[in-house]
Amino acid sequence: xxxxxxxxxxxxxxxxxxxxxxxxxxxGASLRRAALAGAGAVVTKSVGVAPREGHRGPTVVQVEGGxxxxxxxxxxxxxxxxxxIDIGRGGGAPVVASIFGAGAEEFVEVATGLDADxxxxxxxxxxxxxxxxxxxxxxxxxxxxxxxxxxxxxxxxWVKLTPNVADVVGLGLAAERGGADGVVAINTxxxxxxxxxxxxxxLGNRFGGLSGPAIKPVAVRCVYDLASALEIPVIGxxxxxSWEDAAEMMMAGARGVQVGxxxxxxxxxxxxxxxxxxxxxxxxxxxxxxEELVGLARRAR
Amino acid sequence: MRPxxxxxxxxVQETPTVRSLRFDRSLGPVPGQYLMVxxxxxxxxxxxxxxxxxxxxxxxxxxxxxxxDLEVGGSLGLRGPLGNGFTLSGERILLVGGGVxxxxxxxxxxxxxxxxxxxxxxxxxxxxxxxxFLKRFERIGEVVITTDDGSLGICGRASAGLxxxxxxxxxxIYLCGPxxxxxxxxxxxxxxxxxxQASIDRYFKCxxxxxxxxxxxPSGIRVCVExxxxxxxxxxxxxxxxxxxxxxxxxxxxxx
Ligand SMILES: Cc1cc2nc3c(=O)[nH]c(=O)nc-3n(C[C@H](O)[C@H](O)[C@H](O)COP(=O)(O)OP(=O)(O)OC[C@H]3O[C@@H](n4cnc5c(N)ncnc54)[C@H](O)[C@@H]3O)c2cc1C
Ligand SMILES: Cc1cc2nc3c(=O)[nH]c(=O)nc-3n(C[C@H](O)[C@H](O)[C@H](O)COP(=O)(O)O)c2cc1C
Numbered sequence: 146x147x148x149x150x151x152x153x154x155x156x157x158x159x160x161x162x163x164x165x166x167x168x169x170x171x172x173g174a175s176l177r178r179a180a181l182a183g184a185g186a187v188v189t190k191s192v193g194v195a196p197r198e199g200h201r202g203p204t205v206v207q208v209e210g211g212x213x214x215x216x217x218x219x220x221x222x223x224x225x226x227x228x229x230i231d232i233g234r235g236g237g238a239p240v241v242a243s244i245f246g247a248g249a250e251e252f253v254e255v256a257t258g259l260d261a262d263x264x265x266x267x268x269x270x271x272x273x274x275x276x277x278x279x280x281x282x283x284x285x286x287x288x289x290x291x292x293x294x295x296x297x298x299x300x301x302x303w304v305k306l307t308p309n310v311a312d313v314v315g316l317g318l319a320a321e322r323g324g325a326d327g328v329v330a331i332n333t334x335x336x337x338x339x340x341x342x343x344x345x346x347x348l349g350n351r352f353g354g355l356s357g358p359a360i361k362p363v364a365v366r367c368v369y370d371l372a373s374a375l376e377i378p379v380i381g382x383x384x385x386x387s388w389e390d391a392a393e394m395m396m397a398g399a400r401g402v403q404v405g406x407x408x409x410x411x412x413x414x415x416x417x418x419x420x421x422x423x424x425x426x427x428x429x430x431x432x433x434x435x436e437e438l439v440g441l442a443r444r445a446r
Numbered sequence: 447m448r449p450x451x452x453x454x455x456x457x458v459q460e461t462p463t464v465r466s467l468r469f470d471r472s473l474g475p476v477p478g479q480y481l482m483v484x485x486x487x488x489x490x491x492x493x494x495x496x497x498x499x500x501x502x503x504x505x506x507x508x509x510x511x512x513x514x515d516l517e518v519g520g521s522l523g524l525r526g527p528l529g530n531g532f533t534l535s536g537e538r539i540l541l542v543g544g545g546v547x548x549x550x551x552x553x554x555x556x557x558x559x560x561x562x563x564x565x566x567x568x569x570x571x572x573x574x575x576x577x578x579f580l581k582r583f584e585r586i587g588e589v590v591i592t593t594d595d596g597s598l599g600i601c602g603r604a605s606a607g608l609x610x611x612x613x614x615x616x617x618x619i620y621l622c623g624p625x626x627x628x629x630x631x632x633x634x635x636x637x638x639x640x641x642x643q644a645s646i647d648r649y650f651k652c653x654x655x656x657x658x659x660x661x662x663x664p665s666g667i668r669v670c671v672e673x674x675x676x677x678x679x680x681x682x683x684x685x686x687x688x689x690x691x692x693x694x695x696x697x698x699x700x701x702x
Contacts, residue, residue, distance in 0.1 A: 169658035169668070171695045178666035190658065190695070198693035202490030203482070203525075205652040207447050216657060221695040232664070340523060342451035345486050347523075409656030413671075 147428035149421055151435060153186070153401035154327025154378045155301030156239050156263050160185035160421045161435070162391060165382050165405035166243035166265060166305065167191060167216065173232025179408075180236025183417035187233060188403065191243040191267040192220045192259075194251050201349030208338050211357020211384070212406050215350035218245060223255045230261050241265050241303070248280065249293035256294045256302075263300050266290060268316075269307035269332030281307050284319035291323025301326035303380065308360075308367055309335050317371045317379075327378040329403065330367045334360050357406040358384045365397045372398020372440055386416065388423025395435075396442040449484045449523030456500075457518055461576045463505045464546055465514060472499040473527050477554035478645055478675040481526025482653045488512045492650040492670075494622075495527065496549035502578070504546040528653050532643050532675050536617020538564040541583070542631055544604050544623025545571055548578040550645055551622050559586035566590070568611065570604035570623065573597045605630045617641065629687030632678045642678035646686060649693055659695065662686065 150159045163186040169175040170190040179187045199219030206213050220226070223244070233240040239262035246252040256264050268281025268290065280286045287304060295302050304320035306313055308331040317328045333354025338347045346352065364383025372379045381399030385391050386407035394402050407416050428434060452469035459465055473481065475495040483501065484490040489509040496502035503513050516522070532554050539558055541551040548569060555565045565587035571577045574597040583589045591599025592607040600606050604627050613619070613635060621628045621644040628644050635642060648660035648669040655671035662669060663685040667676075681687075689697050 168656055169661065169666070171658040172661045172663065172666065172691070174663045174666035175658045175661040175668075176666075177664075178661075196694040196696055199651070201488065202651065203449070203484055203523075204490070205654065205657065206449070207654070212654075212656070214652075214657075216651065219651070219659065219694050225696055338448065340449065340451070340486070342521070342523075343486055347449065347484075349489065406656065409652070409654045413655065 146425045147434060149185075149425055149435060154263070154303050154380060156186060156241070158185035158239060158401070160417070161395075161401035162417050162420045162424075163380075163401060163403045164188055164408075164417075165403035166267065168405040168408050170243070171220070171229075173229035173235075176229065176233030176240060177236035179414060179417065180233065180238035182414035183421060184238055185401070186239045186241055186262075187236070188241045188243050188265055189226070189230065189233070190220055191218055191245045192223045192226050192255060193218065193245050194222060194254055196220065196222045196225070203347055203349055206338055206347045208336075208355070210359030211355055212409070213336055213338050213348060213353045213355055214333065215348045215353030217350060223258045227259060230259065234262075239263065243267050243305070249290045252290050253293050253297050256298050261300065263303065263326075264294060264298060265303045265305050265329060266294060267305050267332070269305050281316070282310050284315050287316050288319040288323040291320050291325050295324040303327040303329050305329040305332055306367070307332050308363055313367045314370050314374045317375050321375050321377050325377055327380055327400070328371060328375065329380040329382060330371055331360070331364045331383045334363060356383070358386065360384050361390060365393060368394055368399050369397040369442065373443060385420070388420045388427060391420050391424055392427055392438065395438045396440070398440045398443060400439055447525055449482070449525050451521050452524050453521045454516060454518055457516075460502060460578055463576070464502060464578060465505075466496060466500055466502040467513070467516070467522075468497060468500040469524070473524065474498065475527035476531035477557050478531030478550050479527035479529050480674060481524050481528060482650070483513070484523030484525070485509050485512045486523060490523075490525075492653065494550035494645065495553055497553060502546060502549040525653060529670060529674050530672065532620055532645070534558055534561060534563065534618075536563070538566070538616050540611065540613070540616040540619045541565065541567045542604060542619065542621045542623070543567065543569055543578070544627040545576065546578060547623030547645070548583075549622070551620060552579040552582045554620060555583060555586050566611065566616070568592070568604060568607045570607065570627065603627065603630070605634055608634055613638065618643065621645070625687060625690070632681070639679040639682060640677060643675050644678055644681065645675045646673060646681070649691060651693075659691065659693070
């Protein structure tokens with residue numbers, strides 16, 4: 146069987162198929178469960194400086210081709226989170242802490258307050274006021290926050306980008322200038338659903354972020370553009386549910402992939418092993434290795 | 447699934463703090479399954495089915511207050527049925543319900559009686575005014591009552607009623623109520639764990655196994671999709687009976 150192990154954005158992993166941020170990542174037990182189920186690395190729920198209960202319900206609603214969510218970054222704050230990371234590490238895979246803040250200072254406070262195998266800066270949550278995408282839309286913020294965190298930690302730092310901008314590549318280049326070890330693309334797309342019976346927006350927060358199969362083509366395009374322009378590795382996320390989805394994302398240039406919404410679908414935690422097994426069999430069938438798969442679409446003519 | 451709109455056709459005040467709402471449609475649940483109830487503009491909260499077409503709500507906070515403010519003709523958004531309900535098995539069963547926990551057990555007991563199963567109920571509450579669905583349970587079998595203040599039946603907590611019953615006679619025991627009550631009953635039925643099914647309560651946000659707010663330590667069981675009903679042996683060694691988590695994920699020590 147073709148080996149899938151290698152380094153992704155400065156972190157060694159047995160499989161490039163990871164758990165995406167905010168999906169079942171609130172507790173150490175669920176991070177550990179994902180690792181034991183075959184995730185190459187697990188990314189935590191985004192944590193910040195203070196506990197947050199998140200938005201009112203409904204926080205998630207199923208729509209055509211995926212899910213809309215406006216969780217509102219519920220988290221127990223980094224002060225109550227080290228224990229969860231340590232339990233998560235018991236699964237044998239690296240634990241990447243997803244962190245958010247209102248500015249560079251908060252990002253640094255959270256990063257220096259946690260011991261993790263890497264950090265993913267959430268500069269892309271589309272539905273939390275003054276956090277996430279509202280600061281992550283500006284290249285100068287992305288660069289400054291990345292640099293500030295990089296200066297204070299000695300583990301890899303990834304930057305998760307929002308697709309809700311005209312120029313995602315500009316944000317990726319800003320992360321690279323700030324010293325990021327990789328970029329993660331994409332977070333959810335701003336979207337909305339309305340209840341036709343009452344005329345009310347369904348989500349408690351009115352609008353939220355679209356994830357799942359519907360956003361995969363957008364994610365593939367973002368990854369393709371980013372991988373063409375950046376020196377640092379790109380990690381692809383958005384609508385991946387099968388090995389074919391993962392292979393497509395890697396052909397666009399992703400060195401690794403993350404899986405979110407698919408965990409809530411039929412297969413659940415089994416999705417990590419089935420994607421990895423499918424990728425490995427595909428590489429065997431084609432007689433190629435991972436390094437040839439990554440970016441194939443940019444070389445193919 | 448998007449929430450479907452259901453109109454309220456009947457409201458029954460069951461106890462001073464508990465009300466049942468019947469809808470203009472049945473969602474065809476298995477007893478023990480739940481639905482996410484969207485109180486438009488307020489919140490979305492989990493509720494068990496107490497009827498095929500209805501829920502029974504205890505007034506505790508903002509969302510339930512808003513449900514209490516609704517009138518016949520009003521409507522709610524419903525997502526369900528969700529989760530795994532109770533599995534009926536055996537010829538003689540015991541239902542142990544505490545407080546509003548009696549709600550899903552009434553639906554289960556009626557399904558059991560219809561299937562020819564002999565049903566006994568241990569119904570517990572703080573005082574006689576708070577006993578939920580006493581008539582429904584009496585209609586399907588024998589009922590043992592406990593009240594904390596002794597105003598009716600045996601004086602004491604639910605477990606005080608266990609000594610009035612021959613537990614070994616039951617093929618299956620079904621629990622729903624406050625967590626300390628369920629943990630206590632399971633503890634007193636040592637060796638019977640594989641015959642006990644309990645519907646447990648955690649903080650639900652998504653109801654589809656994706657957000658992780660209801661995951662149990664230490665194995666990460668997702669209560670919203672793998673439960674809310676579990677066999678007691680699956681709960682052994684978990685956080686159940688010791689602590690739970692609130693909306694932010696912070697651990698809260700065992701309550702009431
Ligand atoms: C599977 C399941 C079935 C349930 N069935 C019933 C039922 O049949 N009848 C009934 O009266 N209650 C039931 N509940 C409890 C019910 O969901 C809460 O009492 C209700 O959400 C309270 O909302 P609130 O806004 O009025 O209270 P709040 O003021 O928001 O909170 C009061 C307390 O209610 C609980 N709570 C609040 N929101 C949630 C939530 N989203 N998930 C879980 N707990 C919450 C918390 O423990 C909180 O401390 C069930 C809960 C679960 C998990
Ligand atoms: C319920 C839910 C919660 C999420 N929470 C976070 C989060 O806390 N931080 C973050 O960076 N992304 C979060 N995301 C975005 C995902 O990590 C991912 O970028 C997005 O869902 C696209 O991938 P998918 O289609 O595989 O789900 C969340 C997504 C969902 C559906």
